[in-house]
Amino acid sequence: MTITEKILAAHCGKDHVVPGELITTKLDCLLANDVSGPIAVREFYKMGFKEVFDNERVYLVNDHFTPNATINAATQSKANRDFARDCKIKNFFDVGKMGIEHALLPEQGLVLPGDILIGGDSHTCTYGALGAFSTGMGSTDVAVGMGTGEIWIKVPHTKKFIFSGSCPEYVTGKDFILYIIGKIGVDGALYMAMEFAGQAISELSMDSRFTICNMAIEAGAKNGIIAPDEKTIEYVNEHNRTGRKYTVYESDPDAEYAAVYEWDASQLQPLVACPHLPSNVKPAREIKDVRIDQSIIGSCTNGRLEDLRAAASVLKGNKVASNVRTIVIPATQEIYRQAVNEGLVDIFLDAGAAVSTPTCGPCFGGHMGILAAGERTVSTTNRNFVGRMGHPTSEVYLSGAYVAAASAVAGKIADPKEVL
Structure with missing residues (x-):
């Protein structure tokens, strides 16, 4: 079996599962936020539940519309607060702890390998970087999981992606x-399950691995x-506070496997997904004269310390272009604290960027960076x-932190080598 099939088999009490099989599986943990949570809570009570299956394994995070x-x-946020208190x-x-x-x-050690x-x-597919099976579901399914600690799943086929060599x-x-x-x-x-392997993957940091698994859904994947x-084990043992x-x-x-793909990572270069699909990918250096109005460095995809360090390495000693609003959003309070202690926040401020408390706000057009008609942003987000991210005529260009920072300085989509 594949790693995904093994995890699912272990949780449904079977020795073996096959792709396409419908199973009922036990959950180790469950997550909801201030968008999905209130809907799930309403359905939870409609189904007649009065308490969650395990009040230490249901995680609620107010992050989308907060502050x-x-x-x-x-x-929306109050609905989660009330539910957290009642259950x-x-x-x-x-806010302040989120x-x-x-x-x-992962930082709190609440998801573990094999979960x-x-x-x-x-x-939610992000946690596959820890060797867990994690997937997003609708609020009704989340409500069932909250109440029963179980959910039904169709075992996915797996595609394997192998990267040899080392990345540039x-x-x-x-x-x-x-x-x-x-x-x-x-x-x-x-x-399908997207399984990532090879020398280049093993050389990547945990932060980069989280990013890869985070965007599996953008290829339609289950996980x-x-x-x-x-x-991985070093990271887990350092953060595991659950015991x-x-x-x-x-x-x-x-x-x-349904398919196996093999590529040489040494041939990769900084990339940009142009409007209006994550698949409309081009090398940053080949995109000419695309002026931007905003640069966003943050999100569940690229708001970790590695990303902030990358952005700071480009912005240090530089100024963001006068026409570019640059917003840096550390993904957690701890990452924010580390960025302060390392002097990264000073670099951002000196460059003319704004630094925000953790929030998902701009990624989904909620707040903290909404685009007006005709505006363009380069963003480290995922869609x-x-x-x-705002008006239907606005445009979003997806990239990593190096490109987002370089573009902020250049005032247009730019490869980091163009400004360093």
């Missing part, structure tokens, strides 16, 4: 996943996953659909 900018946003949720994260959920949970986690957010300078996990999506398309792994190695034991799984040598 609240409107009455409706405040109402005695131990892991509820709000972070962007998919960066916060099954579902979340009311499509980018200025290339990070964002470029790996953009490259893949550019090759297979936004439906190239529809309801993304990377088998745990020494780097839970975990199981490391890896794919069998004779596991069957660039029509109207994703």
Whole structure:
């Protein structure tokens, strides 16, 4: 079996599962935010539940609309606060303690290798970087999971993506996943597991691995996953505060795959997904004279410390272009603190950028960076659909932190080598 099949089999009490099989599986943990949570809570009570299956394994994070900018946003957040109080949720994260959920949970050690986690957010596939099976589901499914600790799943087929060699300078996990999506398309792994392997993957940091798995959904995948190695175990042991034991799984040598792709990472370069699909990928250096109005460095995809360090390495000693609003959003309070301690925030401020408390705000057009008609942004977020970050005539260019920072300085889409 593949690593995904092994995790699912272990959680449904079977020795073996096959792709296409419908199973009912136990959950290790469950996640909801201030968009999906209130809907799930309403359905939870409609189904007759009065308490969650485990108040230490249900995680609530107010991150999308926080800090609240409107009455409706405040109402959403309050619904989660009330539910957390009534059901005695131990892991509820709000303003001042919260972070962007998919960066916060690994940092807090709340997801472990071999776990099954579902979340009311499509980018829940992020935790595959820890060797867990994690996937996004609708709020009704989340409500069922909250009440029963179980969910039904169709076992996905798996596609394997192998990168040999070592990645060049200025290339990070964002470029790996953009490259893949550019090759297979936004439906190239529809309801499949995307398994990432090879020398180049093993050399990547955990931050870059989280980025790769985070955007598996942008290829239509059910989940993304990377088998745990020494780097994973070191990260998990450093952060695990639950005391839970975990199981490391890896794919069998004779596991069957729907397809296997092999590429040389040494040929990668900083990439940009142009409007209006994550698959419309081009090398940054080949995009000429695309002026931008805004640069966003943050999100559950690229708001980690590695990303802030990358951006700071470009911005240090430079100024952002006068016509470019540059917003840096550390993904968690701890990342924010580390950025302060390392002097990264000073670099951002000296360059003319704004630094925000953790929030998902601009990524989905909620607040903290909405675009007006005709405006363009380069963003380290994960989606660039029509109207994703504001007005339907605005444009979103997706990139990693190096390109986003270089573009802020140049005033147009730029490869980092153009400004360094």
